[in-house]
Amino acid sequence: MNCSRAVITGMSALCALGDTEQMAAGLRASVCGIGPLTICDPVFGTDTAAEIRGWNSSLHDRIGTLVEHLSKGAVNHSGIAQSNSRLAIVVALGRQFPISTNGSPRFTFWEPGQRVADALGSVGEVFTVYDACASGNDVIGIGLRLIRTGEYDAVLCCAADSQIAPQPIAEFRKLSVLSVRDPEGLPHPRPFDRRRNGFVLGEGGAAFVVEDAGHANRRGAVILAEVSGYGAACDAFTLTRGHPDCRGIIESMSRALKDAQITSASIDYINAHGTGTVVNDAAEAEAIRKVFGHTVRHLPVSSTKAATGHLLAGAAALELAICVLALRDQFVPATLNHVDADPDCGIDFVPGEARDARLTYAMSNAFGFGGHNASVILARC
């Protein structure tokens, strides 16, 4: 196996906070991107969402358009299109839902990825992946393997989703995982807060050009971060509930650390999956405590879903982009609306305000429906 290092040389993100640089500024200023639901009428009392304002795309192909927009942005940023490189494309996306229709909409998962390949004139392989909320980290993992095995010089990894539509909102409400306005007027969602009550749906995603470090150096590319480690594990327990011992989450973080060949003490920041649901946040906090031991008290852990909403299949990619920005700009984004911490938790959830920090390694966690867990570690270059 070729043990080459993989680096990120291009990135593009889009979410309720805006594009990549608007998002960086918004996170520094601890701005919340959640607002009134305008894409569709309120459903079962849910009247808020983290929509991309001013994004004029067809509601019938919103996800496909997002994938194309993000991919184009990352490729332009990296300048990889101008080089004669072997480029593969790995795309993850959710199922497009119509805003108002009856019957089964025609939707083909692999078409957006193919459209990206056609637009780029790429002759490399196109992969389309779906691993629920862990998709964004899994596309990076697949890209990492394609580079480590020497099959490709660079891989365009993209994940995007938009499930702000009546049917998904109704389903999530019935499953009691969607946060609603608090009768006491508390802001929501509230990840890791003692009074957390679920997440708010968001839309968007991120795309990255992950490249062999030697190849990037030879063509003089600007390196944004190194992809140091990736770990994936399955709970193999139930579809909706994680293992009671958090074994999948622990395993994914441990494997990522082992892959990066660093100890847990080296991690300077964790962008948690932190959906804001009662069960998931408790499990993730427990797993972090088990993996990081006594070092956890000095380790900032934040969930940015209170600012961007939960992007489902696009969430992990967006949060990895946030880690890249945190490493670049040397700051830790805040967990918004986190006011009532569990005293037994013993974790620094960076409540309220973002803060400056010296970061070398950042970890991004993602855990999905079906027990998929994936963690990625980035290093500052």
Place this chain on the structure above:
Amino acid sequence: MRQISVTAVSVVCGPTASIEASVLSAWGVRTEVIGCDVATRYAARNRHVRILSRSAELVLNAAMAAWNEADTQSRAQGRRVAIVLGVEPEDGAVVAVDSNQLASLEPLHRFRHLPNVPTAALAMELGATGAALTFVNGRVSGLQAIAEGRRLIDCHDADIVICGAVDGRGERVRQRHECPHHRTVGDCAAAVILEATDFAVERRALPVQLVNSIHPSTDDPPVAIVRDGWASCCDCIAAAAAFGWSLGRATVFGSISRNLHGLGVVAALAGCGVVAAFMRNLQSASDRVCGHPQSCALIVSRNCEGRPIAIALRRAAQ
């Protein structure tokens, strides 16, 4: 580079894919036809798996047959087991509803038919805690699943990988008397067990065929080339050239994919099923057709508007 063996293959077809099943059986592949009822042949031990989708049921049957044939279970302790599946999403099962029907919506119905559910179901049933990946890439998904399984072992991310592909749309479409594009939609799953060869040899498993898609030895021809999905002759020639293989003594098998796909749209068989077929009968089939044995096979597949992908197989040393 780690050497990789295939230690078992299995195909399971539902009633609507019985023609495909007979073709595969004729080619010597272990193929079973199961009924429409959930868990007809293999009853899941995990109670959470029993209520899932047709795709989950099909892939569970195929994978468990391969798993048991490989006798991997008894020796899998301490080994990292990963799962990579190519899945044709059950679009027919997911009906978008209008606002009047939201109140009566069964919340988990759509989630049970998400593409990653067959993968999760198999992981739950086997207790496999390695990576669980799902490709949704049409007719090339099966081949991509095998290639990714090889990478997982190659990168030491797994010791054993259950690769497979499933298309569970057929039964539901039959029940609803719908035939998209005026064709029968298939109903089947295929599974292939990949192992690091050192592990397979250590536990005395019988490797069926090496998967060697990246660096095939150039002294191995002649080659059997299998066209699958929408792959054209030009695609096969380009793929063989990319592997540095001469076409001088190659046998091009177009018929198996024609038989498999002529009557049905069985995306699951694209890739995994065809790989399974050729691992089983590469020598005898090529003997019969062209009078000399083939030691390597190149399986080439393509989506109708996509790029061709290829995977190479070589006979394991006896």
